[in-house]
Amino acid sequence: MMAESSALDRLTTIRLSRGEGRAALASAVHRIELLDPLVLDPWVGFELSDAYVMSVESAIAAGDLAEARRLAERMRDLPHHREDPHVAVARLIVVAALEGDWQRALVAGDRFREGWERAGSPRVPTLRRAARAMATVHGMRGDTAAHDEWMRIFTALVPKARQTHDQHTSAFFEALMLLHLGRAGEAVQRLDVHPHELRRWYQGIWRPWYAAAWAEAAVLAGEPDAAERIASVQATTAENAVTAALVARAAALAAGDRAGVLAAADALEAAGCRYQWARSLVLAGGADRERGAAELAVMGAVIA
Known part of the structure; x- marks a missing residue:
């Protein structure tokens, strides 16, 4: 069983x-099904814990936020995570931040911080995404002090020699927050690497999300290569329902196509991405x- 689990992890x-998020999700879930019946x-x-981590990450890569939430909640409730709440809720924080369920993220964030501090503030690089997501949520809510505190935790989670991990x-x-705050030019500068250069497997999880933000930032900042960026990432983002809609929205914004922006809003709502759905309505303008x-405002977001 352990050998098969290892093989599924590698697959x-x-x-x-390769950017095959749905296939990755299938193999990760198969691994859970293999391990679940075993004596713990x-x-x-x-x-089993690693299998859940990989399944949540794969669901994020695929843009299946409902499945990502389901798996993150199951991971949270694993009996061997009872004494490590920061480990238990880390992936749920990331999913809730992406969905726009910020109240859930805030509650989970409190649990993360309490557990992490009680454990002696261990340096665990794989938990940094949760801290970065919490900083982003607070930044979009206009809480600068809380944003800065979570950035402190983000930095503390990895030794100084490895500060570029998950860069x-x-x-x-950070670009998600900057775009929300209307600072598209800064977002362009922050996203200074072409998405096609993100080739490692762990970069593949976030490649479609990064690519969608990379394209949108160029449109909103009025960059001359915005159309080229949109065209270059359409294949990268196509399998992920959320990022495909975000790129379609960027294209519609570039073309002044309000109906296209609203169509993207509908797709984002169907994908369970409440934040980006609401933001699409703001970008569409009018009523x-x-x-x-x-x-x-219900989420607590500041409006740029």
Whole structure:
């Protein structure tokens, strides 16, 4: 069983590196199904926890936020995570931030910080995405002090010699906040690497999200290569329902196509991405702007 689990893990990473999010999700979930019936000893517990991590990450890569949430909640409730709440909720924080369920993210963030501090503030690079997502949520809510505190935690989670770990994921989350705040030019500068250069398997998880933000930032900043950027990432983002809609929205914004922006809003709502749905309504303007702004206000977001 352990050998098969290891093989499925390797298959998942290969599929992620190729940009095959849905296939990666299938192999990661198969790994969970293989391990779930086994007696929970330390070795099985480690494998099962890792299988859930990979399944959530693969669901994010595929843009299946509903499945990502379901799996993150199951991971949270694993019995061997009872004493490590920061590990239990880390992936749920990321999913909730992407969905726009910021209240859930805030609650999970409190649990993360309390557990992490109680454990002695261990340096765990794989938990940095949760801290970066929390910083982004607070930044979009206009809480500068909380944003800065989570950035402190983000930095503390990895030794200084490895500060570049997850740098492109971090760039995506910072750009998400900058775009929300109307600072598209800064987002362009932050996303300074072409998405096609993100080739490692763990970069494959976030490649479509980074690519969509990279294209949108260019449109909103009025960059001369905006149309080329959109064309270059359409294949990269196509399999992920959320990022495909975001690139379609960027194209519609570039063309002044309000109907296209609203169509993207519908697709984002169907994909369970409440934040980007509401933001699309704001970007569409007119009467829809007021409705989108109201939805963002419910989340606690500041409106640029």
